[in-house]
Amino acid sequence: MKKNYYILKNHEKNMANITVEASFLIRNQTIQLEYKIEGEIAKYNFPQESQQKRVHELWRKSCFEFFFSIGDSDEYYEINISPTTEWNIYHFNSYREGMKEVTDISIPSINVHRGKESISLSFEVQFLAQEIVNKPFSYNLATILLNNSSLRYFFTIHRKDGDVDFHNKGKWETKN
Numbered sequence: 392m393k394k395n396y397y398i399l400k401n402h403e404k405n406m407a408n409i410t411v412e413a414s415f416l417i418r419n420q421t422i423q424l425e426y427k428i429e430g431e432i433a434k435y436n437f438p439q440e441s442q443q444k445r446v447h448e449l450w451r452k453s454c455f456e457f458f459f460s461i462g463d464s465d466e467y468y469e470i471n472i473s474p475t476t477e478w479n480i481y482h483f484n485s486y487r488e489g490m491k492e493v494t495d496i497s498i499p500s501i502n503v504h505r506g507k508e509s510i511s512l513s514f515e516v517q518f519l520a521q522e523i524v525n526k527p528f529s530y531n532l533a534t535i536l537l538n539n540s541s542l543r544y545f546f547t548i549h550r551k552d553g554d555v556d557f558h559n560k561g562k563w564e565t566k567n
Contacts, residue, residue: 401544413425421518426512427511432510440503449471455533458557465486467483531548531557
């Protein structure tokens with residue numbers, strides 16, 4: 392499968408001081424994600440790296456997210472990664488229902504690179520019991536940035552009017 396690359400759109404239409412790029416590649420059971428933020432990153436809160444571990448509620452700070460669903464099922468997965476290298480992966484039975492941590496995965500590889508006007512993150516994980524490729528799937532790449540005034544900015548593949556809802560599969564991309 393080829394790498395899928397996007398420039399994510401901010402739900403605040405007037406924000407032009409930052410660019411968020413995201414890409415993913417899926418091979419067999421492995422997902423590779425890459426995010427790059429460029430621009431006036433000093434205006435945003437990117438905590439320093441800490442011990443890599445599973446953590447809940449990463450969305451409360453700056454974080455990177457990937458949602459995907461395999462086939463026509465209501466079930467879907469959510470991957471959360473922080474610039475601190477904290478992470479988590481969840482499985483949902485249906486829209487925001489039945490959330491549980493996914494445990495049949497490899498230990499993720501997470502790399503963060505910080506520059507004066509950029510921060511990039513790469514993430515790779517293998518799903519040990521779930522083949523992902525060669526099946527239709529839907530997905531959404533997302534980023535939440537917390538600025539220095541504790542305001543959140545939301546970025547996704549498509550800017551949609553109304554509430555920001557990364558879990559809404561009606562706003563995802565589909566590949567066959």
